[in-house]
Amino acid sequence: MINRTIAPETKTVHHIDFQSPEIHTLNNKVNIYSMRKTDDETVRVDFVFDAGSLKTSKIIAQLTGELLLSGTGEKSSDEIEEAIDRLGGFTGIEVSTEKATISAIGLREHIISITKTVVDAIINVNFNPKEINQLLQSKKKKMAISLEKVSTQARRAFLSDLFKNSPYGDLTQLEDYDKIEQNDLIEFHQEKYLSGLQYIKVVGAISEEDLKELQTLGERFSKEEFTTIDYDYGYTPNKIHIEKEQAVQTAIRVGRILFNKTHTDFIKFSVVNTILGGYFGSRLMTSIREDKGYTYGIGSGVAQLKETGYFFISTEVGKEFKDLTLEAIAAEITLLQTEEVSEKELSLVKNYIIGQILEQSDGAQAMMDRFISVESYGLDFSYYDEFIKQVNAITPAEVKELANLYLNWEDFTIVSAG
Structure with a gap:
């Protein structure tokens, strides 16, 4: 019988034994990454395209992606959906700033048939004007509703000002929906x-034969080298307030251009961010939610982009608490810059961060996600050993030093809407 009066033994994690994917390079230079050592009967196939909104307007990127399964010259959208449903399959379409991912999901014995249907629909989509117009009107109405929200207004103003020198800061306007044409x-x-x-x-546990079928399907596309443009990611800190008289709450966004995981300080700054606002027990949550009661939630993070990244703090508070909240955020940052974090708090945060890595690495799909998240930046699984090593090694003095280096209030763009 377990003696519950004795705490379980704790161990320091130094290494995660990741399963590396098989890599097959097709004749068109497209790589297939496969994780087949799994007992799960379900298989997921993702086709990832260089079709994010950086390459065009956000409306065109979103509409094109969402209409890929809307019908061909031979099949309607209903017929495509029925063919996939009949095999117990699912599809997913996700369009982000930097890429578009089209997913086919189903049981192992049907995944090739499902994927063939999806690929045929993608290649032969006819972009029916009626389907385009219906989607345009639907998205325009949703955007009109969203623009009334202070959270949307603050987020848009924040990103627009932070990235005014690159397409990351481009904003869709309602009138843009009236300018889209089929071509x-x-x-x-x-x-x-x-x-x-x-x-x-x-x-998923597909056979060699099925893998070859997927290779054939992949070769129906061609690949141009992914191109990046050397944008000017410099910015000028700014203060913006958007007045909305009827609003009960004020949305707040605070942040600055920073870096992604390729930067030498990214890993240790992740610890600083977690202490400040990166988990439920963070200092911002404790101070502004628990102690002061200004908000239901507040958090901070580092958003990673292909070429850069940015630090942000976000919350919504009662309109009368806007200035007090900003003062409280500044006070917590100042505390990080002037007083060393205790070993007890730092140890808690280290364990939380490494626990999150372990939790998010459980299973073949999670391992694939972990692989892609480093491979996309020219790294490999050894990055996680280095991550764990640096997290375990960071000292209170380093936390204080990094807070002084990257969290200066005068370097932040501060946006409020409400």
Whole structure:
């Protein structure tokens, strides 16, 4: 019988034994990354395209992605959906700033048939004007509603000001929906889907024969080298307030351009961020939610982009607490800069961070996600050993030093809406 009066033994984690994917390079230079050592009967196949909104307007990127399964010259959207449903399959479409991912999910014995249906739909989509118009009107109405929210207004103003020197700061306006034509989608589809496949991910216990079938499907696309543009990510700190008289709450965004995981300080700054606002027990949550009661939630993070990244703090508070909240945020940052964090708090945060890595690495799909998250930056699984090593080694003095280096209030863009 377990003696529950005795705490379980704790161990320091130094290494995670990741399963590396198989890598097959197709004739079109597209890589297939596959994780096949799993007992799960479900298989997921992701086709990742260089079709994010950086390559065009956000509307065109989103519309093109969402209409990929809307019908071909031979099949309607209902027929495509029925063919996939009949096999117990699912699909997913996700368009972000930097890429578009089209997913086919199903049981192992049906995944090839499901994926063939998806690939055929992507390649032969006809972008029916009626489907385009219906989606345009739907998205325009949703955006009109969203623009009334203070959280949307603050987020848009924050990103627009922070990234005013690059497409990351481009904002969609309601009137932009009235300017889209069918040919805009056709051209983007030809350039970034038919010729823009970057890689394929496969997670599931498929056979060698099925893997070869997926390779054949992947070769129906072509690949152009992923291109980046050397944007000026410099910015000028700014203070913006958007007045909304009827608002009960004020949304707040605070932050600055920073870096992604390729930077030498990223790992240790992740510890600083977690202490400040990166988990439920963080200092911002304790002070501004628990002690002062200004908000239901507040947090901070480091958003990673392909070429750069940014630090942010976000919350929504009662309108009358806006200035008090900003003062409280500044006070918590000043505390990090002037007083060393205790060994007890630092140990708690280290254990939390490493525990999150372990939790998010459980299973083949999670391991594939971990692989892609480093491979996309030219790194490999050894990054996680280095991550754990640096997290375990960081000292209170280093936390204080990094807070002084990267969390200066005068370097922040501060946006409020409400």
